[in-house]
Every structure is written in structure tokens, then in C-alpha cells.
Amino acid sequence: MTDTQIQTQPNGIHEDGSLERLTIDTIRTLSMDAVQKANSGHPGTPMALAPVGYTLWSQFLRYDPSKPDWPNRDRFVLSVGHASMLLYSLIHLAGIEEIDAAGNKTGRAALTLDDLKGFRQLASRTPGHPEYRHTTGVETTTGPLGAGCSNSVGMAIAERWLAARYNRPGFTLFDHDIYTLCGDGDMMEGVSAEAASLAGHLKLSNLCWIYDSNHISIEGGTDLAFDEDVGLRFQAYGWNVIHLDDANDTKAFAKAIETFKATDDRPTFIVVHSVIGWGSPKAGSEKAHGEPLGEDNVRATKRAYGWPEDKDFFVPDGVAAHFHDAIADRGTTLRQEWEALFEGYRGAHAELAAELDLMLKDELPQGWDADIPEFPADEKGLASRDSGGKVLNALAKRVPWLIGGSADLAPSTKTDIKGAPSFEADNYGGQNFHFGVREHGMGGVVNGMTLSHLRSYGSTFLVFADYMRAPIRLSAIMELASVWVFTHDSIGVGEDGPTHQPIEHLATLRAIPGLDTIRPGDANEVAYAWRAALEDASRPTALIFSRQALPTLDRGTYAPAEGTLKGGYVLADCDGTPDVILIGTGSELALVVKAHEALRADGVKSRVVSMPSWYRYELQSEEYKESVLPSAVPSRLAVEQAGEMGWHRYVGLKGRTVTMSTFGASAPISKLQDKYGFTVDNVVKVAREMLEKNNG
Secondary structure, eight states: OOGGGOOBOTTSSBSOOOHHHHHHHHHHHHHHHHHHHHTOSOOHHHHHHHHHHHHIIIIIOOOOTTOTTOTTOOEEEESSGGGHHHHHHHHHHHTOEEEOTTSOEEEEESSOHHHHHTTTOTTOSSOSSOOTTTSTTOOSOOOSTTHHHHHHHHHHHHHHHHHHHHOBTTBOOOOOOEEEEEEHHHHHSHHHHHHHHHHHHHTOTTEEEEEEEOOEETTEEGGGTOOOOHHHHHHHHTOEEEEESOTTOHHHHHHHHHHHHHOOSSOEEEEEEOOTTTTSTTTTSGGGTSSOOOHHHHHHHHHHHTOOTTOSSOOOTTHHHHHHHHHHHHHHHHHHHHHHHHHHHHHHSHHHHHHHHHHHTTOOOTTTTTTOOOOOOEEEEEEHHHHHHHHHHHHHHHOTTEEEEESSOHHHHTOOOTTOOBOBTTBTTOSEEEOOSOHHHHHHHHHHHHHTTOEEEEEEEGGGGGGGHHHHHHHHHTTOOOEEEEEOOSGGGGGGOTTSOOSSHHHHHHTSTTOEEEOOSSHHHHHHHHHHHHHOTTSOEEEEOOSSEEEEOOTTTSOOGGGGGGSOEEEEOOSSSOSEEEEEOGGGHHHHHHHHHHHHHTTOOEEEEEOSOHHHHHTSOHHHHHHHSOTTOOOEEEEEEEEOTTTHHHHOTTOEEEEEOSOOOSSOHHHHHHHHTOSHHHHHHHHHHHHHHHHO
16 A cells, blocks of 8 residues: 555545445544644554554454453453553444452543543543553553563563463463554563563463564664564564565455464564655654654545545444454454353362462462561571572462562562462473563562462562663553562672662652552561552552561560551650650661660660551651650651652751761671761760750
């Protein structure tokens, strides 16, 4: 199909009046009109890829518009999230029905024509980039390029794991595919390379990436910075690579998808060559990428399509019904067959069916926390990474879908599940994941697994949180229950030096809205931290664990560790109103307890507050927070082997901190603690100086 083949009929519709062609151009013009009305957005890619989206959805996608959360549906991920109007147009024309957070129908369409007209406007269902939970039919939040690619690998992994655990002879409950639409920007971002390498290693034949190779980026042609042969790169990753010369060739694209579905030993990468802004005066230019075409160009493009120039958001008669029916006639039947199969499965495999019911509702088995250990008082104690590993293993026995791994650091992060096999191409039922040294990719994959209802975790050293901040942030935006396990949490790393000693990382994690960052101070706080991470399936958790041993506090002398669930609590107190409040987290909690005892021995009325989670503490009532940190006590000292940023919220203008203001140094931990003042003598000294100043 080329420009010269388009001829206009007297009725304003092009000569080729087939429903296929009409639907494709409806997707194009809806996308153009929405971007133009908003005066903001990216029209070119939806225009170029409308034939791809149409063909995939109408001929292949296993999806029931009336049941958009059907567990065995195919997933469609728009990693090129800036092309959101392509997805919104598909959702609208498919007639997907809206469901709420509990999966109940609301009685309205997921996206109406008015919703498309509200593109990029406040409170609309059509934000600039697709948002999970916000718009029914959106499988994951995409925007940062490469994020959708990595999420889709997690979804493919989840399908393979679900199939391995729950499929039984005569009962194939899980056999869906994952399709990802990606572009040149995705291919330039390193996270897509990390995820693709892992997918090739795992031979995920249920995964198909469709690469829109239009050679255009915001600055101009991609040859400004990017001229590699991406197809050859993916062959090296172990993918099946298919080339499609023209995105408008729907028959050739359909054959490519058929080849994907027939491939059972590797993922598939379809290189689709397209012209961005196809049919418009800006076709093939960066001007069609990230800005509206302009009213005159919109009219010219519609004229080239043989489309009514004076009609905006025009859906010709029969188009919506044709597209909906093409999807629903296949998808509804498949969904009904699946539901009937699952009813038979309940009788044949009742225990597994009950387990699956819980998992799909994001609930936990009865007694899931029964084996969480209680740790006896021990002055020597153990590293919180070690106690964290013990708690994780206790939970994994009770919650089989609690699965994850590390970025090649499981022996150090203690996140391996003892006795469980590894998830590999020859065993998709394994619980231990080996993400390789791919922190960013690991984060995106974990989110994809969590989007498929697995309780997934990924682990690495805290300093490497910098490599995976984007997926951590996205897990918070999507309100996913992903668990991020970070160990080696401070200058306690010691000899590895400042490159491995996190300083600003706690502050940056605490700054992410909706992320529960917990830094427990002893083994029993660790137990409650893991409990907190699993109890609430509507938010992610970052667990911050130490490399060095932490004394296990005597909970007969000090307050119960259950206070961890409130984020901050009074651990040790005095009679009456305290003169000074010492606040500690993590490895510094035992330090402030010892300083408290020294102050008390000298007649100073001291209180110790353990504050492992600022996020949880801020959820408490004002009355509770006043009982922990009374406003009448201005002398407050926070002690943490990390940056000072944020602590003034709790210590106030008259308070002090013993924190880090440099990047640390390479030395044994005892030397570092002396150098930077993390000693009982120094904490007592700073506390006394503060009291003297405030009481002077």
C-alpha cells in the first residue's frame, strides 16, 4: 500500500472500502485527531503501526473484551509508550469493558470516544503514557523506554512458571503468549538488551517482540547515534529473527506471527520496517514523532487516505463491530472453554485450584506466616541479610508463588530458597531465579512477574539501587507488590570502599511515593519487615539489610518488634518526659541503645525510638506520632550510617544527626565507625552537646 494507490471516492471514503483498510485508517485518524486536539503527543508511530496493531489484535490476540482480566489471555505490551494513542484506539474499537480493581465490571466501556477526545487531559482515562490500573486493557505502565520490554520478559517467565506448576495432563490452564511493541528508543536503552539476553538464555518461545524500525528519533534520523544491525544482535541473543519490509503488508505480518507461534525453542523478534507518520506531509521525518501534525497537515493526510477532511474522531459504520467481533468471537469462546476446563480442574486437582484462586486474588494461604522464626536475644547476633534469608525461606515454604532471585549475588544477599531448583530453560518450575549481572533488567522482569500475580522479589547490594531506580519507581506508580531486597546497606561494607558504600541511597528510596522502605534494626524487626512486605499486595517494599552482624535485642527488656509494622515505635524509655530522644535504624539501632544506657546511667532521661520505615510511620495517626516523638522534646538525635537528607523532619530545628557527609573510605568496619563517629562515646557526646545548647 503506497500513497499513489489511494484514490478518493465521491463519498469521501477511499476506493478500497474493505473493513480491514477502514479499520486501519480509523486507528490512524483517531490517533492523529487526539494528538491534534490535545496539542500534545506522538502521532507518527500510531499512524505507521496501525496495520500491525490491527492484524495482531484481529487475527491472533487471545483476548476477551468482556473479561479483560481472564488469566490465560495473551498480553499486549506497548513498550513504545509515547505511542499510547495506538493502544487507546485499539482498546476503544475492540469494545473492551471496564473493570474495577477487584475485577468487577463498572458497566461502561474501558474507553469511549469522549475518552479519546480527552487525551492527555487532567483526570482522563487516556494519559500521555499508558498507566496500569488507570485504564482497563493496559497491561503495564510504560513510558521510560525499555521498561515494557523488560516487563514482558517477566510476564513470559510467569506464564512458563504457572504452566509448570499448575498444568496437568488434560488440563492446560496456561499457554498464553506475550507480544511487545518496541521501537528504536527501546533498542538503544540498555535495559532492553539485559532483558533480551535473559529471554534468549531462557528460550522463552512464548515471547514475541515486534520492533518498529523507522530510523527516526526525536533529534532526527537514528544514524546520528545508532546504526547497528539490531537483528544480528538478537540472533546473537538466541532469538528467532524475522524481517518485514513494509509495515503495511498485513499478510506478510500475519505470516510472521504464524512463524512465531510455530517456534517452540526461542523467543521471536520481528523487525518491521515502517514510515513514521505514514501518509502525512511529515512522513519519514522526526517532525512526525513528538508533536501534532498541525491542522493543515491533518486535513492533507486525511485527504491522502481518502478520509472525510471535516470529520474529527470519525469511526465509519461497521468498523467498531468488525474489530470487536474479530477479537471477541475468538476470545470469548477460548475464555469460556478455559473456565469450563478450570471447573473440571477443581475436581481433579482441588488443592492446586484453591492455591491458584488465592494467587489470582493476590491473597496469601492460611497460616502463611506460621513458620516465621522468633530470634532469641543475642549480643553477637547476626547480619540482617542472614536473618532475612531465614525468614524468606520460612515464607517460601508456605507461599509457593513467592519466587525471585538476585543479580548474581544470592550467596551475598542470602536470597536463595534452600532446596529449591533454579528456574532455567530445562526447568520452568524452579523458584530460584538467576538474573545475572543485570540489575535494571532484573527490576523490570520482577515487575512483569508481579503483574502476573506472582509475589516476586529481586535482590542486590543497596549501592546498585542506582542501576534499577526506574523499575522501583514504576513498581510504586503501578502499586505492585514487588519486593526489593537490598543488602550491604552502609559503610559497614568496609574494605570494598566508597564505590560500594551507599550514602544517599536510603534518602532517594524514601523519596519515592508509595514505596515502603524498611531498614530493620535486628533479626526480629527483619521478621516483621518481611511480614509487612507480604501482607499488603498494593505497594512495593524495599528491604534494607546489613552485611555485618547486628545484636538481637532482648525483647523482654525492650519493646516488642511488632512496632516495626507502625514504622516507628518507642523501643526503650524513661520515667516521665525524656530529656533527649535517640532515633536509630538498621545497624545503628543497637548503637543508640548502648548510648541510651550510658546516658541513663549518668542521670539523663533518654528515650530510644526505632524508626525502620518512614513511610509506615507517616501513615499513623497524629496522636500516635506525638506519643513517639512528643513535640515538647526538641532534643532529638538521629543516628544512621547514611546521608542526613530527610532526618530534619524528625529531629527538628533543634535536633542533631550523626550521619554521613562523605562517600566513605576503604578500611575495616571498626576503623570506619571510629572515623565517622558511629561509636557510643560520640553519640553520647553529641547528645550532651545538643542538650547543653537547647537547655542553655
